[in-house]
Each structure stands twice: as structure tokens, then as C-alpha cells.
Amino acid sequence: MALHVAAAPNVDAETREEYRRMYEEALGKYLGGANFILVLTGGSEPEILSAAGDYNILLAWPHYNALPAALEAASALRAMGRFVEVVQLEGPGAPPPLAKVERLVRLVDLLRRPPRLALVGAPNKWLVSSDLSGGPSLFIDEEGVYRRSLEVRAGSEAEALVAGAVESGFGTGELERPLAYAKAIREAAGDVDGLTLGCWCFDFGKVRERGWTPCISLAVLNDWGVTATCEGDLRALYSAVVLRRLSGKPAWISNVNMVTDSGLLLTHDGAPPSFGKYSIVPRMATKAVAALRVEVPPGMPITLLRVSGDLKRAVLLRGLTDVAQRVEACNTQVAVKLPDGAGRAVLKAGLGNHLAYVLDDVYEEARAYLEYLGATVVP
Missing domain, CATH: 3.20.14 (L-fucose Isomerase; Chain A, domain 3)
Structure with a gap:
């Protein structure tokens, strides 16, 4: 699984790619553990749903209505029976809270592989x-x-x-x-x-x-x-x-x-x-x-x-x-x-x-x- 970027239609490809590279590097070894979607702005809900998998972690900052978009999309995904958790970032370019991400990746692994x-x-x-x-x-x-x-x-x-x-x-x-x-x-x-x-x-x-x-x-x-x-x-x-x-x-x-x-x-x-x-x-x-x-x-x-x-x-x-x-x-x-x-x-x-x-x-x-x-x- 990879990191997806979701944003409003007016956000250009260069900006999307810049943040993709930044957060792929920051997340490192955790990327294979879940379907990560970086939410850049409001109006990105259709792109979030399009990029969603069975087990999703949405990363959103409290700027540009990114967090509201993540919350709206998360509600729709849960109604579809998908697993989704929203992680709030401090702001554009801020590193993700890796301790929290690690626990969520462990949670996804637990859902995929029930206890034996x-x-x-x-x-x-x-x-x-x-x-x-x-x-x-x-x-x-x-x-x-x-x-x-x-x-x-x-x-x-x-x-x-x-x-x-x-x-x-x-x-x-x-x-x-x-x-x-x-x-x-x-x-x-x-x-x-x-x-x-x-x-x-x-x-x-x-x-x-x-x-x-x-x-x-x-x-x-x-x-x-x-x-x-x-x-x-x-x-x-x-x-x-x-x-x-x-x-x-x-x-x-x-x-x-x-x-x-x-x-x-x-x-x-x-x-x-x-x-x-x-x-x-x-x-x-x-x-x-x-x-x-x-x-x-x-x-x-x-x-x-x-x-x-x-x-x-x-x-x-x-x-x-x-x-x-x-x-x-x-x-x-x-x-x-x-x-x-x-x-x-x-x-x-x-x-x-x-x-x-x-x-x-x-x-x-x-x-x-x-x-x-x-x-x-x-x-």
C-alpha cells in the first residue's frame, strides 16, 4: 500500500507531489501497514473515497478545512463497513505522530490477522x-x-x-x-x-x-x-x-x-x-x-x-x-x-x-x- 494525497480539484499536481514525497519519507516503514491518505484541503471528500481501501488512516491538518473533509469522508467510509481512523497533524509539513501511527498500524494488523x-x-x-x-x-x-x-x-x-x-x-x-x-x-x-x-x-x-x-x-x-x-x-x-x-x-x-x-x-x-x-x-x-x-x-x-x-x-x-x-x-x-x-x-x-x-x-x-x-x- 502507498500514500495517497487527496485535495480539492484546484490544488495542482506539483503541490500534491511535494507533500506526497514529504510524508512518504516521514512515515517510512509504516506505509505498508495500512492505506494512508493525506488530506490537504476541504472539498477532497470524493478523492478520499476514491483512494480508500479496507483499512484506512487519514492524515489531516487543522488548516484549509482539511480536518473537516477527513471527518466527513470517515463517516461515509464507516457506513460502507470500512475501517478508518483520523489522525490530526499539527500543520502543513508537520511530522506525523509516529507513536500513534505505529499503534494504528498494529490495530490494522490485528484486524487482518485475528488472534490465534x-x-x-x-x-x-x-x-x-x-x-x-x-x-x-x-x-x-x-x-x-x-x-x-x-x-x-x-x-x-x-x-x-x-x-x-x-x-x-x-x-x-x-x-x-x-x-x-x-x-x-x-x-x-x-x-x-x-x-x-x-x-x-x-x-x-x-x-x-x-x-x-x-x-x-x-x-x-x-x-x-x-x-x-x-x-x-x-x-x-x-x-x-x-x-x-x-x-x-x-x-x-x-x-x-x-x-x-x-x-x-x-x-x-x-x-x-x-x-x-x-x-x-x-x-x-x-x-x-x-x-x-x-x-x-x-x-x-x-x-x-x-x-x-x-x-x-x-x-x-x-x-x-x-x-x-x-x-x-x-x-x-x-x-x-x-x-x-x-x-x-x-x-x-x-x-x-x-x-x-x-x-x-x-x-x-x-x-x-x-x-x-x-x-x-x-x-
């Missing part, structure tokens, strides 16, 4: 509202992954994890098996966008048999470039994959342990180590090897998402991480400060437990994605 998900084993028994219409793209035999992990060495990965910890209650030898398991899962998953594992964290017999739980296995996979979540929750996994693909950063899921008018407390026995300073601690309840207690710094942007099983509804929030007042729950506890009243959306939506989150602000892109799919977004 894998389920390792079966969902945990307590998940009664976490299935996804159409199910996963790939089923992976958990016992096969476990047997394969016994052949894998992961001493260097375990050593690096311990070396990066603030403190560790376990040595390299004790952590090698969970990290070998992570490598075996990654191998079995192939090219899927994400995977979720029906884990044995509360199966006391299996914990005694294997001697460890896979909490750390899943946490580190996210820093290895594989979106991996717990318990076989496909709705949470889908949500995490959407956030990761929009942001380009690791995503994670957590239990909603407390809701206030303007905040949440999220808890889980782990998070990607890259989320903050971490300690390696015993797993909740079983005290087995091992969990991560990650201290997510306050003041970081955060986007949170959970979809319904039919993708027709979603709760989508954004806020800032806050200082957590710890409760009796899982080891990693993340407080989220939300706009006043937004916390009630989690209760109002009624979409289940786990919320996926990413330490980035991709709220607008996530909302555009969900609304294009026809989902009702709460709040």
Missing part, C-alpha cells in the same frame, strides 16, 4: 464463564509438554532469573524444571499469538508429584515474546493478546480482588519479571516452587480489558498504577487508579474474573478495534 490461541490441557474446574466462541485454534496435550520438559535443560535461564531477583527463596536447581517447562510450551505452541494453561496450582497431589507449579513458567514466557496466561481462561487470553499486539509490550492477567469507585486491586501469583522489581517466593497455599512477587512501580499507564465469550461485549479501562495496600491473596498485587466511577464498570459488566492488562495506554486503539468488531464497550 492455544489451550494447553483443559480449563481449570472453577472457570465457569471463561470459554470463547469458536474455541482455541490449537489444543496442546499437557502431559506431552511435561514429558518433553524433562528432556530440556534450562539452567542458564534459571540462573538469570535468580540473578535478576531482589531476593529468592529458591536456588537455580529448584527453578530449572519450571523454566524447562516454559521452553517446552513455547516449542509446542509454534506460531500462535498466545496460549493459556489449565494449571495444577491447587492440585495438591500433582504438586507433590511434580514438585513445582507453572506460575513462573507462564510469567517468563511473556518476556520471551509469547503471550501466556493461567487456568485455561480463553477470554482473558484473547484480551491479553489484543493488548499485547496493540502495544508491542507484554501483557498479563490477574484476579480482581477489590473494586472501589475509582480503583481496582489485581492479584496473581506472578507477572512478567520485566514489570518491576521481583522476588521469587513460595506459591500461595501449596508453598511450592514457585511464584513471582513483582512490584509494579506506581504512576505507570495501564490499559485493562476483558471480552465476553461471543466478543459482543467488553469492559475496557485505562488508568495509572498506584501503591497497593496488600490483602490476603496472591503474591503480585497491582493497584490501579481509575477515573471516578470507572471502577463500577467491572461490576456492571459482569464478564467474569480475570482482567488482562498492559503497562501502556492503548485504550483508544483497543476501543476502535472492539467497536469495529461490533462489541458494546463498558464503560
